Amino acid sequence: MFDKSTYINRRSALKAKGLKGIGLFLGNGESPMNYSDNTYHYRQDSSFLYFFGLNFPGLIGVVDFDSGEDFIFGDDVDIADIIWMGPQVALQENAAKSGIKNTAPFNRVFDLVKKAKADGRTIHFLPPYRGENKLLLEKLLGISALTINTHASLAFIKAVISIREIKELQELEEIKKACVTGYNMHVTAMKMAQAGTWEQKIAGTIEGVALAGGGMPSFPIILSQNGETLHNHDHSQLLKEGKLMLCDAGAESLLHYASDFTRTTPVGGKFTQKQREIYEIVLAANNTATSLTKPGVSYLSVHLAAAEVMASGLKDLGLMKGDVKEAVAAGAHAMFFPHGLGHMMGLDVHDMEDLGQIYVGYDDEIQPIEQFGTAYLRLGKRLKPGFVITNEPGCYFIPALIDKWQSQGINKDFINFDKVNEYRDFGGIRLEDDILVTETGSEIIGERVPINPDEVEEIVQKG
Incomplete structure (x- = not known):
């Protein structure tokens, strides 16, 4: 945990947003793998962590916006728990670490909510994503678990986002720690990118690097020589000489802050001419995006600028044709770059x-563009100092998408399909960095994972 003043200040900032009534923060429970006593590695809800800091199951936090009081509801352990888990800190002592004096057994939250409802007070809650919390809210509020998410408080959601989106200095230090582990994961993967190596061996090894760093992977590892599948979690193949290994992976720090990098590595340590040409285009798009990232600039505009770099490079290779700006406006680049440039991270x-x-990535001023490819951009709004974001352009040759567009004549004025079909077995390249928006521009967080193609080749060749 951070110092208790951190959580007191965060809740005070939330109370200053002008909400009335009470706000519920549901912590996560254990999640069984296959039976109740055999659970997945525990992960607390992030908003609960942000405002209360307590990283164990069976808790609900409540903020009273009218009285200014804060509450933690949970149960102390009994002797059976102690036998299996060892001595545990009392709830009241744990709550004090978060600057909270008001504690009560878990079921007492029903009394608090019942009284708030009787008094006609607003009960704010965030949209639950776990089934057990949907059922809990159903019992607390009398709203069907099937529709509970539609009743989440939009004012509460926007208030929480407005606070969490600006990262504190101590949060940035945690993200840097996660980036150090992420760096080690990716360099390890590069060294292992040798012909005949089982993809799962590499994925499992770098998952171990994340665990050894004190946290765990920040998301399920994406690692494949079929990088044209954007989120490829199939690690079943043996790497082949001449293929590209795409690895998208990151780690969590001890306090659960994330890193998220992607690198694409030539199996055996030597890019072919085609591979290096496409790699250089993606790298140019990545570097351009970083140079354009600064406060007041919309990330939508940065995305489109990166798309123009991509389209220009592909035109130089004969894969695209026509006016670059017109091609991007028509969405022709999205056959090669069918996703967004990046997202928030923390x-x-x-x-x-x-x-x-939609509330995290957009606002009343900037809304998503409903066009294939750009529609997947998860962050489009204007950037502010303290935002931590990803920058991850990519270029992919997806046979099914090529066939669809060619057969239907989609963007035929901007795509040279005869040339594109020469790349059908190419795979994909994605290059992703984690970026801090500063007061005057932006910076890559931590030491940049090796990205220069010569350096990448050298790492693989040395093994």
């Missing part, structure tokens, strides 16, 4: 997206 690798991605 306590979650896709920070706060459980609260609603």
Whole structure:
């Protein structure tokens, strides 16, 4: 945990947002793998962590916006728990670490909510993403678990986002720690990118690097020589000479702050001419995006600028044609770059997206563009100092998408399909960095994971 003043100040900032009534923060319970006593590695809810800091199951936090009081509801352990878990800190002592004096057994939260309802007070809650918390809210509020998310408080959601989106200095230090582990994960993967190596061996090894760093992977590892599948979690193949290994992976710090990097490595340590040409285009798009990232600039505009760099490079290779700006406006680049440039990052690798991605990434001024490819951009609004974001352009040759566009004549004025079909077995390249928006511009967080193609080749060749 951070110092208790951190959590007191965060809750005070929330109370200053002008909400009335009470706000519920549901902590996460244990999640069984296959039976109740055999659970997945525990992960607390991120908003609960942010405002209360307590990293164990069976808790509900309550903020009373009218009285200014804060509460923690949970149960102390009994002797059976102590036998299996060892001595445990009392709830009241744990709550004090978060600057909270008001504690009560878990079931007493029903009394508090019942009285608030009887008094006609507003009960705010964030959209639950776990089934057990949906059922708990159903019992607390009398709203069907099937529709509970539609009743989440939009004012509460926006208030939480407005506070969490600006990262404190101590949060940045945690993200840097996660980035150090992420760096080690990716360099390890590069060294292992040798012909005949089982993808799962590499994925499992770098997952171990994350665990050895004190946290765990910040999301399920993406690692494949079929990088044209954007989120490829199939690690079943043996790497082949001449293929590209795409690795998208990150780690959590001890306090659960995330890193998220992607690198694409030539198996055996030597890019072919085609591979290096496409790699250089993606790298140019990445570097351009970083140079354009600064306060007041919309990330939508940065995304489109990166898309223009991509389209220009592909035109130089004969894969695209026509006016570059017209091609991007028409969405022709999206056959090669069918996703967004990046997303928020912090306590979650896709920070706060459980609260609603549209509220995290967009606002009243800037709304999503409903065009294939750009529609997947998760962050489009204007950037502010203290935002931590990802920058991850990519170029992919997806046979099914090529066939669809070619057969339907989609963007035929901007795509040279005869040339594109020469790349059908290419795979994909994605290059991703974690970026801090500063007062005057932006900076890559921590030491940059090796990205220069010569350096990447050298790392693989040395093994």
